[in-house]
Amino acid sequence: AQKITQTQPGMFVQEKEAVTLDCTYDTSDPSYGLFWYKQPSSGEMIFLIYQGSYDQQNATEGRYSLNFQKARKSANLVISASQLGDSAMYFCAMRRRNAGNMLTFGGGTRLMVKP
Amino acid sequence: EPEVTQTPSHQVTQMGQEVILRCVPISNHLYFYWYRQILGQKVEFLVSFYNNEISEKSEIFDDQFSVERPDGSNFTLKIRSTKLEDSAMYFCASTPLAGVEDTQYFGPGTRLTVL
Numbered sequence: 001a002q003k004i005t006q007t008q009p010g011m012f013v014q015e016k017e018a019v020t021l022d023c024t025y026d027t028s029d030p031s032y033g034l035f036w037y038k039q040p041s042s043g044e045m046i047f048l049i050y051q052g053s054y055d056q057q058n059a060t061e062g063r064y065s066l067n068f069q070k071a072r073k074s075a076n077l078v079i080s081a082s083q084l085g086d087s088a089m090y091f092c093a094m095r096r097r098n099a100g101n102m103l104t105f106g107g108g109t110r111l112m113v114k115p
Numbered sequence: 116e117p118e119v120t121q122t123p124s125h126q127v128t129q130m131g132q133e134v135i136l137r138c139v140p141i142s143n144h145l146y147f148y149w150y151r152q153i154l155g156q157k158v159e160f161l162v163s164f165y166n167n168e169i170s171e172k173s174e175i176f177d178d179q180f181s182v183e184r185p186d187g188s189n190f191t192l193k194i195r196s197t198k199l200e201d202s203a204m205y206f207c208a209s210t211p212l213a214g215v216e217d218t219q220y221f222g223p224g225t226r227l228t229v230l
Contacts, residue, residue, distance in 0.1 A: 031215055033216050042223075043224050043226070044223040045206060047221075050218060096215065097214075101146055102148070102171060107156075107157045
């Protein structure tokens with residue numbers, strides 16, 4: 001069965017510093033996609049970044065980048081130059097080609113940015 | 116920018132009552148989903164829907180749940196006889212295609228409270 005693990009239930013980061021949120025996954029499927037979503041206190045789920053299992057380069061989207069280490073089965077989210085508005089829950093999720101359409105989510109990491 | 120919408124934002128109901136949660140997916144999307152998030156827990160897949168039928172469902176999606184696309188724009192989740200444990204945030208999501216790379220865009224959620 002596929003599994004997504006986020007080992008950091010909560011993290012603090014100083015404003016303007018970079019922070020890494022960890023995500024490891026477990027699958028034997030060769031084709032899969034990894035997603036990160038942000039959930040602010042208002043509750044909505046906001047898509048941040050995607051990494052495909054066959055992508056040769058790490059994904060980047062503005063201040064977000066993904067440190068994808070396929071052999072280690074990790075897909076850590078890096079947020080550069082943290083802002084107060086980055087304070088939120090962050091969820092890692094996976095979608096597998098051989099498992100239909102659903103996303104499987106990790107337990108999330110609560111990030112708190114200190115001024 | 117097109118977005119998924121959900122109504123109501125908050126629904127309070129008595130145990131045993133029926134509730135219908137409504138979603139309007141992004142207009143050119145073909146695949147629709149419902150997820151739920153019990154307070155403080157991870158996001159869990161309930162059901163996926165394509166071409167007017169369920170394509171996948173989880174163990175959570177038992178006979179008390181049903182989904183429908185009553186017209187060309189709405190996508191609904193019905194809970195026939197609510198239980199206390201159905202209290203959660205319910206998210207609708209949609210995606211244009213079903214590849215591993217296709218991002219699922221989430222609505223803002225409906226918070227269901229069962230008393």
